[in-house]
Amino acid sequence: MTGSTPLLARLATIAEAAARIASERHRSPLAGDVARLSTLFTEARGQRRPTYMQDPALRRAYLGFFVPHNVARIALLLARAVDEGLLSPSLPPRVLDVGAGPLSGTLACWAVWGRLGPSRAVDLARSALDDGAALLAAVGADVARLDLVDRSLTAPPASWLPDGDVDVVVAANVLNEVGDPREPAPRLRLVHMLVQRLTPTTGRLLVVEPAMRVEARALMAVRDAVVDEALASVLSPCRGARACPLLATRGDWCHGDVEWTTRPPSYRALEAATGLRKDTLSASHLLLAAPTTPAPATGLRVIGGVMRDPRGVERRYACGRGLVTLTGTPRLPPRAVHAGRGEVVDDTVSRGPPPAPRGPGGRSAGAGPGRPSPRRPRAGRGR
Numbered sequence: 227m228t229g230s231t232p233l234l235a236r237l238a239t240i241a242e243a244a245a246r247i248a249s250e251r252h253r254s255p256l257a258g259d260v261a262r263l264s265t266l267f268t269e270a271r272g273q274r275r276p277t278y279m280q281d282p283a284l285r286r287a288y289l290g291f292f293v294p295h296n297v298a299r300i301a302l303l304l305a306r307a308v309d310e311g312l313l314s315p316s317l318p319p320r321v322l323d324v325g326a327g328p329l330s331g332t333l334a335c336w337a338v339w340g341r342l343g344p345s346r347a348v349d350l351a352r353s354a355l356d357d358g359a360a361l362l363a364a365v366g367a368d369v370a371r372l373d374l375v376d377r378s379l380t381a382p383p384a385s386w387l388p389d390g391d392v393d394v395v396v397a398a399n400v401l402n403e404v405g406d407p408r409e410p411a412p413r414l415r416l417v418h419m420l421v422q423r424l425t426p427t428t429g430r431l432l433v434v435e436p437a438m439r440v441e442a443r444a445l446m447a448v449r450d451a452v453v454d455e456a457l458a459s460v461l462s463p464c465r466g467a468r469a470c471p472l473l474a475t476r477g478d479w480c481h482g483d484v485e486w487t488t489r490p491p492s493y494r495a496l497e498a499a500t501g502l503r504k505d506t507l508s509a510s511h512l513l514l515a516a517p518t519t520p521a522p523a524t525g526l527r528v529i530g531g532v533m534r535d536p537r538g539v540e541r542r543y544a545c546g547r548g549l550v551t552l553t554g555t556p557r558l559p560p561r562a563v564h565a566g567r568g569e570v571v572d573d574t575v576s577r578g579p580p581p582a583p584r585g586p587g588g589r590s591a592g593a594g595p596g597r598p599s600p601r602r603p604r605a606g607r608g609r
């Protein structure tokens with residue numbers, strides 16, 4: 227499903243419609259606002275106000291540039307989960323999109339399934355929700371059964387959680403805006419509350435965070451707490467590790483990459499004007515289900531870039547019950563060493579011992595789990 231034509235076509239339609247609506251929404255130059263917002267998400271994130279989505283210029287910059295990117299990231303994670311047998315392809319899902327902004331999670335579900343069941347989106351910023359509803363309508367989705375709720379996720383749950391069960395909950399790029407990343411308790415409470423609202427057995431909660439060190443490591447800490455307290459079953463990215471091995475080293479973080487080759491010309495023009503390349507979709511994520519749902523315990527998730535030593539031997543970090551190194555030998559299928567970061571490969575392939583803990587000199591430069599592959603530099607920011 228990941229590379230399916232209808233999915234890729236819907237993603238392109240969303241990007242084109244988002245650019246059109248964004249250009250109608252405000253008169254200042256779009257590229258300048260996108261660059262300003264990008265800075266507020268990265269090096270100047272300390273200056274970002276909680277109400278940034280209520281600023282008309284920033285909100286429409288988000289709609290025109292970040293929504294297409296986030297929709298593609300979320301949709302391709304959902305599609306990969308379908309490919310891995312972790313999510314039903316035959317829903318149409320009842321979606322709960324929390325910290326929805328302009329409905330990126332809802333749009334991603336529409337892109338994957340082509341239809342939506344009765345759905346709800348919750349955000350602090352009513353105007354962002356309205357932008358998303360306009361975008362959903364513009365791409366031809368049925369918005370009649372979509373319920374928009376402008377509430378804080380920290381308000382009493384009865385004021386924003388739907389009454390019935392939900393098939394897919396999406397919490398994308400919002401956990402890092404709920405409290406301090408060093409303090410996992412509020413995020414854990416939110417995750418637990420959302421898991422309890424899932425349809426038994428088939429319901430899924432997808433949490434997506436930027437593939438950046440602080441945000442991704444905060445998510446990994448939530449993951450370990452979820453496992454320790456048996457609050458949910460972790461279906462992805464993990465393949466049976468009791469504790470996240472990357473949390474043991476300070477400089478690593480877990481994320482996957484997918485090439486985004488089908489960006490429409492209007493989106494590429496905005497990339498060129500801002501200098502922000504989005505040809506690689508990078509994200510950190512967790513796919514959770516009710517605690518009784520069996521979690522995958524076989525296979526290895528590729529989590530590092532390809533490392534090649536001076537003799538041409540290729541190695542790759544992967545995670546199963548713990549961290550292992552896949553080593554290129556004549557017996558190792560090339561697919562395993564050259565798989566995309568984030569893909570699952572067979573765990574019967576030849577593998578080496580676990581990597582040694584990072585010493586003062588670090589691992590092979592540029593190829594550890596949180597590092598870009600030296601053969602394919604990561605483009606832009608993880609955001």
Ligand SMILES: C[S@@+](CC[C@H](N)C(=O)[O-])C[C@H]1O[C@@H](n2cnc3c(N)ncnc32)[C@H](O)[C@@H]1O
Nearest residue numbers: 296325326327330349350378379398399400403
């Ligand atoms: C980076 S945007 C993500 C939007 C969308 N999920 C996406 O991935 O494109 C974060 C959103 O979370 C919302 N948000 C932040 N804190 C919130 C809270 N306490 N309750 C509800 N929404 C919140 C913001 O208003 C903003 O729209």
